[in-house]
Amino acid sequence: MSPSPRKGRGAISQHDGRFAARFVEYSDEETARQDDMAPETVLSAMQAGKIISHNTSPDVPFDRSINPYQGCEHGCIYCYARPSHSYLDLSPGLDFETRIFYKPNAASRLLEEWEKPAYECRPITIGANTDPYQPAEKTTRVTRQLLELFDKHCHPVNLITKGALITRDIDLLARLASRGLCSIAVSLPTMDDALKRIMEPRVPSAEARLKAIEALTSSGIPTSVLMAPLIPAINDSEIEKILQAAARAGASDAHYIFLRLPYEVKHLFVEWLHAHFPDRAEHVMSLVRQASGGRDYDNRFGIRQTGRGAYADMLGERFRAASRRHGLVSERYQRQLDCSQFQRPGQQQLGLNL
Numbered sequence: 025m026s027p028s029p030r031k032g033r034g035a036i037s038q039h040d041g042r043f044a045a046r047f048v049e050y051s052d053e054e055t056a057r058q059d060d061m062a063p064e065t066v067l068s069a070m071q072a073g074k075i076i077s078h079n080t081s082p083d084v085p086f087d088r089s090i091n092p093y094q095g096c097e098h099g100c101i102y103c104y105a106r107p108s109h110s111y112l113d114l115s116p117g118l119d120f121e122t123r124i125f126y127k128p129n130a131a132s133r134l135l136e137e138w139e140k141p142a143y144e145c146r147p148i149t150i151g152a153n154t155d156p157y158q159p160a161e162k163t164t165r166v167t168r169q170l171l172e173l174f175d176k177h178c179h180p181v182n183l184i185t186k187g188a189l190i191t192r193d194i195d196l197l198a199r200l201a202s203r204g205l206c207s208i209a210v211s212l213p214t215m216d217d218a219l220k221r222i223m224e225p226r227v228p229s230a231e232a233r234l235k236a237i238e239a240l241t242s243s244g245i246p247t248s249v250l251m252a253p254l255i256p257a258i259n260d261s262e263i264e265k266i267l268q269a270a271a272r273a274g275a276s277d278a279h280y281i282f283l284r285l286p287y288e289v290k291h292l293f294v295e296w297l298h299a300h301f302p303d304r305a306e307h308v309m310s311l312v313r314q315a316s317g318g319r320d321y322d323n324r325f326g327i328r329q330t331g332r333g334a335y336a337d338m339l340g341e342r343f344r345a346a347s348r349r350h351g352l353v354s355e356r357y358q359r360q361l362d363c364s365q366f367q368r369p370g371q372q373q374l375g376l377n378l
Contacts, residue, residue, distance in 0.1 A: 033063060034099035035117035036295045039288055041110025050110030063122045065069040067160050070125035075133035076148065079370050080232035083325050085358045086182065089152040090134070092166040094125040096154040098186060099255075100224040101296045105153040109289040110319050120184050124160055127318040135369050138177065141276055145366035147180040149358070157187025159226065171196045177369060180205045186212075186249065187229040188236045198243045205247040207359035209279070210237050212266055214259045222300050223258075234273045241274030247276035248357040251343070254285045256311030257304055260339060264346045278347045279357035282331040282339070283312060285321040309337060 027037040064220075068301070077089050095109060099121040108115035114123055127133075150156045156167040174181045175196045179339060183206075185199075190208065200206035214220050215230040228236075240247045249270035254260055267278055282329035285293055297305040309320070315331030316322040322332070330336060 027299075029222070030118070031061060032099075033116075033118060033121060034101040034223065034296070035106075035121060035222060035292050036294075036299050037117050037121060038115040039117040039291055039295070040181070041107065041114065041142065041288060047183075051204055060360050063118050065122050065124060065159075067126065067164075069128050070094060070100045072127040072130050072133045074137075075127070076137055080301050080323060083329055084152075085356075086147060086149040086152070086327075088146060089149040090130070090170065091153045091303060092127055092150070092156050092164075092170065092261075093128050093154045093158060093160060094127075095120050095123055096126055097121055097158050097160065098155055098224055098227045100186075100227065101293055102223070102255065102283060102285075102289065102376055104284045104289060106215065106289050106292065108153065110167050110288065114215070117292055125325075126160055126164045126166055128164070131173055134170060134173055137172075137370045138179070142367070145179060145363045147182055147358075147361045147363065148174075149184065150183045153182035155185055155187055156183060157185045157189040161187070168193055168196075171200075175199055175204070177203060177367050178203065178365035180363055182209070182213065182361070182364075184209045184357075184360045186224065186227045186233065188232040191236050194239060194243050197240070197245050201243075201245040203365060204362040205365065207248070207361065208240055209248045209250045209357040210240075211252050212248045212270065213251055213255075214262055215228050215266055215269060216259070216262065222296075230269075234269055237273040237275050237333070241276070246277075247275055248279065249275045250279050250357050251279070252279075252281035253283040254280045254339060254343075255308070255316070256289055256335070256339075257308045258301070263339070263342050265354060267343075267350050269275050269353055276353060276354045277359075278343070278352040278354050280339075280343050281329045282315060282336065284328055285312070286324075288322060290320050306343045315339075319338050 029036055075090055105121045109116050109120045161167050171193055184258055197206055210233055212233050237247050251266055297308055315336035316335055344354045
């Protein structure tokens with residue numbers, strides 16, 4: 025018996041992660057009973073060890089990042105971070121969007137990093153994996169606590185989000201931006217409400233995100249629109265519409281990322297396709313393979329985010345042409361920020377004339 029879509033959730037099933045220590049096989053009766061249940065969100069504290077993650081990916085515009093959360097209630101079916109739950113022996117499927125971990129000691133760990141004599145100030149991106157403004161942030165305020173430190177110590181920070189909750193922190197973000205220490209990327213892959221409800225079920229509406237872009241830019245905060253992911257035969261028809269709306273809202277830059285299907289994400293996405301778009305599921309995957317050298321996913325640097333071949337090139341040209349038409353700088357979603365103002369923790373006190 026095939027699993028059914030769950031209201032308010034992106035994933036269809038509890039697909040096992042590739043590191044699963046034990047496997048559970050349900051009977052058809054148990055599966056049917058679970059399908060009738062709406063999985064609840066469980067929020068748990070997770071003490072962070074090392075808070076700053078580093079990467080050497082040549083196609084990513086940052087080399088260090090912070091993720092205040094593991095797992096994301098937004099439930100975006102295409103999320104390339106889903107496989108991270110496999111390391112917890114949890115499912116990259118429903119567990120990823122219902123078993124959410126927050127890091128209450130994130131701010132103290134960040135201060136410890138900054139205090140190290142060998143620490144070199146470089147811009148840090150918040151939200152590279154899971155959204156820093158997902159619903160849990162309303163109560164945990166972990167992202168807010170981190171931003172207070174960035175503001176206090178004049179450290180440059182970039183944020184990526186789908187959450188309209190970011191407008192809560194405009195006071196901090198505006199102060200950072202006024203010193204050349206902050207830029208924002210708001211992800212907006214669709215303006216179709218029906219598609220949003222099944223593709224990214226617990227994300228604010230496109231209208232709410234456009235209003236957030238307008239509020240951010242009117243406060244002097246450099247803000248870009250990120251169409252991620254671009255999915256063949258699902259949202260590729262919206263390229264021009266999204267860029268026009270983002271430009272009207274005040275966005276200055278635009279970027280897109282082609283659909284990525286690493287590890288368990290492929291199974292979950294294909295399962296979702298057949299559940300919601302059975303009439304075109306095979307066509308969608310055929311176009312994905314055309315842009316991935318005949319494979320479901322080409323993970324090579326320089327290709328994984330844009331695809332390759334005639335079809336991928338056509339999408340890229342459409343995106344660039346629409347960006348030019350609406351005065352958006354394409355291929356960029358983070359600004360160059362000033363690292364010279366950083367004040368190491370304790371530096372202010374040591375400089376006092378006592």
